[in-house]
Amino acid sequence: MAKAAAAKPIAGTGRSGVSPSSAPAKTKRRSNPRESKAGGAKAGRPAERRLRGIAITEGVAIGPVFGAVEPEIEPARRRIQAADIEAERSRLDAAIAQSKKQLIKLRARLDMLPEESQAEIAPLIDAYLHMLGPSRLTRTMRQRIEEGLVAAETAVRDTGDAMAAAIMAMAETGSDGSEQRASARRHADEVREISRRLIRNLTRQPFRNFAALPQGAVLICEYLRPADVALLDPSRLAGVAADEGGADGHTAIMLRALGVPAVLGVADLTAAAPPGTLAIIDGRKGEVILDPSTATLAEARRAVTGFARQRQHWARLRRLPAITTDGQEVELQANLELPAELPLIAQAGAAGIGLLRSEFLFMNRERLPDEDQQAEIYRGIIEAMAGDPVTIRVLDWSGEKEIDALVAEGLVPDLPPENPALSVRGLRLLLRRPELFETQLAAILRAANAGPVRILLPMVTTLGEIRSAREVFERVVRRLRRRGERLPEPLPPFGIMIETPAAALSADALALEADFFAIGSNDLTMYTLAVDRAEAEVAPLYDPLHPAVLRLMQFATEAALLMRKPVSVCGELAGNPKFTPLLLGLGLRSFSMNASAVPRVKQAVRHVGADACARFARRVMEQNHSSMIDELLSEFAAANE
């Protein structure tokens, strides 16, 4: 059917895919190795197909596929001075290196495809890689910068257009047959595609536009960045699925927070689901069903109604206290990624915000927010919480959380470092860019008059970092006092994330300097197990129940309790009611999670006794295998339902 011909040729690396224009002429919809057919096609009606991925959000969504197309990029022509030649050449080299990396990653993913498709696509990627090597194309681009005195993106566009036109002209004037002309057309397309990829990497243009997303559609794309999720309107969107992504990356966290049914890491999805296809996103099972049969559709509709009913049940828990059967009070707070979640937090009955990920303030804008702009946003959130505490985590920049304004203002390099998770992220960046840190601290301090606030530092590994951060904080306090600003008394507590093995294992020392701990189980799992939390390919290895992760959490919790410092968990672990008895048993009494999880966790808290949990935790901590731990957790949860 016609739809199949429109399918994209390949699931991409995420940042930019191989565009349809570069598809080999005979590309057709490929079958997915993880795809199964059910319900046999009736005449004229496509067969139902099921594709498996990673379950992200609990709901089920039904709707037509909306493919988020990457916008064409037309950077303005820019001339440069002779003194800028070197800088522009370096920018071009960096974009070439990044493009090569993307393509190599793409090539590595090919073995997930059927052999026939691999045979079609591999030579195409090789051709791209060849062109990005020491080819005539890249030589001419460099020459154009030097001799034409133009910026790198202008040189790329000029060279790509000229070369594609020359290839086509040669084919038209030559006496070759139509097959040669088709081959020349493909070659010209390849040159244009390489130019587009380079320009996208040079200009860091937003990849997609969600403005045209129709009401009730299902968004399907290769890769969704956290910054993209920040642009989505959850009230318009039925569900989301993407080829890429892992269970605990920031994209997943934000989708969960918005309560949008979502499945990530569905290999080859975009190729199989052209726009308009009817799709079911099953966030419980981690499944995408395309062209569902009548019976499957009816079942999905029942699931949608069932979820709505369950939500009503959770809503009734809102006013009940989070207290164990033996009277231990537990603090259940919400994580906030976007101001759009504020109404959800109120609905969920969360007792404040335990983790405000302030990154959203910096995303999707050309310039960084200044002190006044930030103060106003923090004040709005603090006032909305009406006296409940708000823990504001200062900017946690990392490679994954792309923030163009930081690049534009020269605060982070144009290209992410080779290994962003182990490079300058979180507090490391803030200490290197004190102006950025001071502005944010000043804004938080000014807003802190509106209600109780705590300040949280991300990605801490040493005592020295906390001391340096405190010095900056004290400098800002002195400056604001000199300016005559009214500051809260006492000043907001100054706490740290425990999200690296280094921080967890030196928690007893760090507790001397930090006012409180927030255990970030997401990064703690990633760094302990050396598994990228956002990478679909290693997703099965990402296991927060690994005894190593649990022991680190136990050590940090005990250090905090010994030093009488408040400690909470704010990673995704905190929002899973199955883990609640274990966390209570380790001595934890404060959890922060995506708002929609609060009622479920509250129910789990209200069904257990703290003493029983402590005995249970001792048993769990004796285990050597996460599979055994998982089994014990399931048993305990079933016995206490």
Ligand code: PEP
């Ligand atoms: C964590 O790492 O567990 C955490 C809460 O921080 P983030 O998910 O924002 O990295």
Ligand code: MG
């Ligand atoms: Mg973290």
